[in-house]
Amino acid sequence: MKTIGGGVEIKRLNRIRTMQYILDAKMVSRQDIAAALGFSMPTVLQNVADLIECGLICEAGEYGSTGGRKAKALSIRGGVRCAIGVEVTAHHLHMVLSDLNQKVLDIASYRFPYQNTQEYYVKLGELVQEFVKKNKLGIENSYTLIGVGFSLPGILDQDQGMLLQSHALGVFNINLGQFSYNIPYNTCFDNDANNAAYAEITDKQQNTIYLSLNDTVGGATYINGRIYQGDHYKSAEFGHMVIVPNGEKCYCGKRGCLDAYCSARVLKKNGEGTLEPFFDGLNKGVSENERIWDVYLEHLALAVSNLRMAYDCDIILGGNIGGNMEGHMYIFEEKLRKYNNFDYDTSYIHLGKYKRECSAIGAARLMQDRYIEKIETFSVN
Template sequence: MSREKISPSEIKLKNRQMIYQYVRTNTSVSKQDIVVALQLSLPTVTQNLDYLKKQNLIDTSRKIKNTGGRNATAYTYIKEAKMAIGVYITAHHINAVAVDLSGNVTGIVKQQSQFALDDDEYLKKIGMVVKEVKRQAEISDENLLGVGIAVPGLVSDDGESVLYGMTLDFTGKTRAEIAEYIPYHNRLVHDSYAAGYAETWSDHRVKNGFYISLSNSVGGSIIINQSIYEGDTQKGGEIGHMVVVPKGGERCYCGRYGCFDTVCRASILDQYTDGNLEEFFVLLKAGDKTAEALWDEYLDNLAVAVHNMRILFDGVIIVGGYVGAYIGDYMDELCARVDAHNPFDDCAKDYLMQCRYKIEATAAGAAIFFIDNFLNSI
């Protein structure tokens, strides 16, 4: 059986990516370091470093001190060389972040605004928020890779339209309509996909697993071999619509009853504090009895979902979203409740973790889509 040959251009691209990734993952390296580490010829390394320097992706202004002979040039990675912007549109807010090539959030702009895609003034606000975070992060037009727009709904593969937007009744809306006042390359991204994408991109320890997004609505992302699996029709990971209360459950926004969303969305908790989730956890720590009762029931329901996802996928389970940002102090308690359901001998503390992105994970994930595409195309 013959193997498909790799073309010279593919080999050249692969070598360049290997060299750039090596520089990215090491603080300061010499040309010889790269030659030895990657087992590439000196001319190949030199040629690619020259290319990366001309693209302003690496810096050569420093030297590596040598005990004998001349000091070698230090090749260092410029994480601000290119940047992307992510926007998360929710029922009551428009939040935008600027993200560098390392996935670091370097700017945040939040605008309280009622969701209204049919209102031209609202669309202008989306554009204004994008321009403001771009200004704040000092991103030039040349260095802006694109704008990812995360929405609470299922999005087509090409990022051009909303396939299912029942949460805020915007099914069928297009990227062109939503991004009318964003004068930069952009695309739509499903919010749960974006948040899960941010986690898998930033933490390569997560090979297989499930990301649970506990925000204004409940969603999830299936992670297989460090990639997001969306399913045949982009519905993969929609944990919010698992039926967890077969009889007598609350009506979900989808029109059915007893969905997981109805018992674990963030408003189950922050309805007690007028929509302020941070205040809820302040009261919980202070021993407020009502907060404790709400949290006790919430953890029970969450433990069932975590157990089910573990049984289905046998991978890491990441608890994220708005609630996930505050759950750190309660992970031991959650693990104990999950273990109470588990028929096997593994322990939740070994596979259940809090999200790494605790601030604007969804917006960051929408931006990282462009970062990742860029890194794969150098």
């Protein structure tokens, strides 16, 4: 077993930055690392040698020659580390196992209604442990589980370790430790929209607004390489921006919130079930569905235009609606231009790439990043 440690803090941080850069870029050369991070070549060579010897990265081929020696391509070594993401919702539990390359190795969903009881938290731990056992981690494969990231629907105070408020779960001031009470691994927590954004944002250098369009509307603000939480952990509550004064009633108690116009429930029969019947009808040209969709896109265009005005950055439309928007972008972009005289080009709009378990995937990714940020030594058995 090789262990790296004992160096001065700056050396450790340089190694972590090198690891994070390779993790984000997927495939890089030593020269890329030196240029991107501003490290000297001897520093890069040492960091890369250490990370290779520890088994966390590997040489994965060569770049084409530009005259001199061919540069070796470096990437994260597969089959070494993995993390679990757990998304808790009012009625379900979704779990995802992914490796450091963001490859999803397994997915499981259970109907598991949330209750703030000891019984629920004990069973939650049992389900996670069954998922670990089912995947035979470290037994029939070489993976080591680095931890479990949780995604919760609500406002979290990370410093105090509290779920301050969750409309979806119907609770206030819950200690986050309850969720990990029966889980013998490292854990981390974030809210569902932040985690979904974390899964969808591939370019960490790009400022991005993530708009989550599910049965509730939420979002995340990703600025300067981080999720902006706000002074009171309430940033990016885009669903409760009022877009129609005295409009439709929102579940939060106000009227005219974006959520009342652009949640997926608006498109579902009686607000329940899946979106399939609506989009099937829309694609078959059912006039009522076309009318509802037109109104939906009008409100969405208004909100997206306002977000673009406020933040001047890329915007990802995510959640179940984002997953169904392909093929409808022309009409949406036309509506968007009507509200926005500053940007004729709408290439700042992107659609989410994960059609399901997006928050759980993001929670696993957050756990992986926390592992790399906090690690004192890198080692591989």
